[in-house]
Amino acid sequence: MRYLLTFSYDGTLFYGYQKQKNKRTVQEEIEKVLSKINNEFTAISASGRTDAHVHAINQKAHFDSSKEYNLDRLKHSMNKMLPNDIFIKNIERVNDTFHARFDVIKKEYVYKINIGEYDPFSREYIYQYNWNLNVEKMREAINYLKGTHNFKSVTKTIKEEKDYVRTIYDAKINVKDDIIIISFVGSGFMRYMVRNMVGLLIAVGEEKIKPIDIVDILNKEDRIFAKKTAPAEGLYLTNVYYE
Amino acid sequence: MRYLLTFSYDGTLFYGYQKQKNKRTVQEEIEKVLSKINNEFTAISASGRTDAHVHAINQKAHFDSSKEYNLDRLKHSMNKMLPNDIFIKNIERVNDTFHARFDVIKKEYVYKINIGEYDPFSREYIYQYNWNLNVEKMREAINYLKGTHNFKSVTKTIKEEKDYVRTIYDAKINVKDDIIIISFVGSGFMRYMVRNMVGLLIAVGEEKIKPIDIVDILNKEDRIFAKKTAPAEGLYLTNVYYE
Numbered sequence: 001m002r003y004l005l006t007f008s009y010d011g012t013l014f015y016g017y018q019k020q021k022n023k024r025t026v027q028e029e030i031e032k033v034l035s036k037i038n039n040e041f042t043a044i045s046a047s048g049r050t051d052a053h054v055h056a057i058n059q060k061a062h063f064d065s066s067k068e069y070n071l072d073r074l075k076h077s078m079n080k081m082l083p084n085d086i087f088i089k090n091i092e093r094v095n096d097t098f099h100a101r102f103d104v105i106k107k108e109y110v111y112k113i114n115i116g117e118y119d120p121f122s123r124e125y126i127y128q129y130n131w132n133l134n135v136e137k138m139r140e141a142i143n144y145l146k147g148t149h150n151f152k153s154v155t156k157t158i159k160e161e162k163d164y165v166r167t168i169y170d171a172k173i174n175v176k177d178d179i180i181i182i183s184f185v186g187s188g189f190m191r192y193m194v195r196n197m198v199g200l201l202i203a204v205g206e207e208k209i210k211p212i213d214i215v216d217i218l219n220k221e222d223r224i225f226a227k228k229t230a231p232a233e234g235l236y237l238t239n240v241y242y243e
Numbered sequence: 244m245r246y247l248l249t250f251s252y253d254g255t256l257f258y259g260y261q262k263q264k265n266k267r268t269v270q271e272e273i274e275k276v277l278s279k280i281n282n283e284f285t286a287i288s289a290s291g292r293t294d295a296h297v298h299a300i301n302q303k304a305h306f307d308s309s310k311e312y313n314l315d316r317l318k319h320s321m322n323k324m325l326p327n328d329i330f331i332k333n334i335e336r337v338n339d340t341f342h343a344r345f346d347v348i349k350k351e352y353v354y355k356i357n358i359g360e361y362d363p364f365s366r367e368y369i370y371q372y373n374w375n376l377n378v379e380k381m382r383e384a385i386n387y388l389k390g391t392h393n394f395k396s397v398t399k400t401i402k403e404e405k406d407y408v409r410t411i412y413d414a415k416i417n418v419k420d421d422i423i424i425i426s427f428v429g430s431g432f433m434r435y436m437v438r439n440m441v442g443l444l445i446a447v448g449e450e451k452i453k454p455i456d457i458v459d460i461l462n463k464e465d466r467i468f469a470k471k472t473a474p475a476e477g478l479y480l481t482n483v484y485y486e
Contacts, residue, residue, distance in 0.1 A: 008364075010363045117332070
């Protein structure tokens with residue numbers, strides 16, 4: 001039987017989602033707990049990785065088990081056993097052919113920037129930016145990221161990636177008090193892609209580049225033309241959508 | 244010359260405000276930075292202590308220096324040198340006779356309780372309470388804490404304290420989404436006093452005691468009759484008032 005977990009985590013104290021030797025990761029913490037409950041090693045398959053210190057509000061992962069659980073009780077047990085920076089929000093039965101990664105149709109990421117007074121309580125949750133940003137120019141620029149493009153300029157080039165083409169269905173900027181909230185909904189996001197797109201938007205906001213320059217940078221298909229990678233603490237995987 | 248600092252800190256990683264040997268404290272971090280800037284040991288005197296893991300939004304402390312500072316520049320330097328869980332919000336010149344502790348006329352503390360779904364991002368900032376609380380009964384009960392009373396039942400008895408009488412000028416409960424926000428404005432708060440008053444209110448909310456029982460418990464003048472001390476992470480020193 002296949003089960004789907006919906007969970008949130010505060011990425012601050014994790015070296016990312018994916019298991020790594022001798023590092024504290026989200027995947028390992030959840031697999032440890034599930035394996036203890038099932039009395040046998042139980043692997044989970046997530047919708048995708050998140051990098052070190054990146055947060056998740058609604059990450060998804062499936063796992064298989066021969067047991068039929070009381071889902072409420074399983075959720076309760078898992079949360080009791082998990083460290084307090086991971087929380088299982090929901091567990092549901094899914095079809096045996098469902099796959100948490102391959103069946104993703106779109107994902108949403110949110111990036112938060114504080115341009116107001118520094119708040120020590122948000123130091124791991126919002127990127128603190130102490131200079132002015134021209135938000136209107138950033139709003140103009142974000143439109144050039146929407147649509148289907150080759151995003152090789154804003155990701156890490158890796159041998160396994162044959163195709164850097166992705167579609168951004170929606171991208172927008174909201175401002176609430178002094179917090180700039182940038183959100184992207186897309187078919188898929190490659191490594192550092194959101195943080196590099198935010199880096200471009202910050203360069204636009206700083207008026208170091210023009211909004212239209214985004215088009216040229218994407219067309220270069222080379223990371224060397226992008227700007228700084230925005231830091232991890234501002235980034236949240238907020239939603240994963242399936243059929 | 245005497246200067247007054249207004250500062251916030253995330254109490255999570257501190258063993259409280261007051262300096263202690265071999266422990267990370269807010270006072271020591273600020274004194275280290277000021278002493279470096281002044282090139283001589285510079286002590287600060289705060290409005291009062293906060294316990295381990297308790298937060299502050301507007302703590303106040305004064306210090307003396309023979310130097311006349313550019314206050315903006317001093318604030319900037321201090322924030323650059325301080326760890327990122329302390330933030331200096333304001334520095335002002337005050338009269339030589341001003342004292343950050345003795346001149347306090349009232350203080351405000353806020354306590355936050357989440358009765359909704361657990362949020363891993365708030366684990367160090369809001370007390371997570373997973374059962375029902377009768378907020379109407381708590382609102383009735385908090386009125387019995389207002390006014391001038393002997394608060395010996397809700398504090399730690401210590402030899403130096405001759406007088407456990409304090410005045411609570413205002414106390415109220417607001418609910419925002421699933422967060423219960425309890426605030427107290429009073430002439431002074433002794434050790435664990437807010438957390439023990441919140442403990443009483445929680446006992447009322449659980450319907451283990453009646454609102455009116457608060458009166459009896461205060462009249463006993465003995466800590467043994469109080470209830471659980473609410474945990475540190477929900478507590479914030481929010482304001483300190485002077486003439």
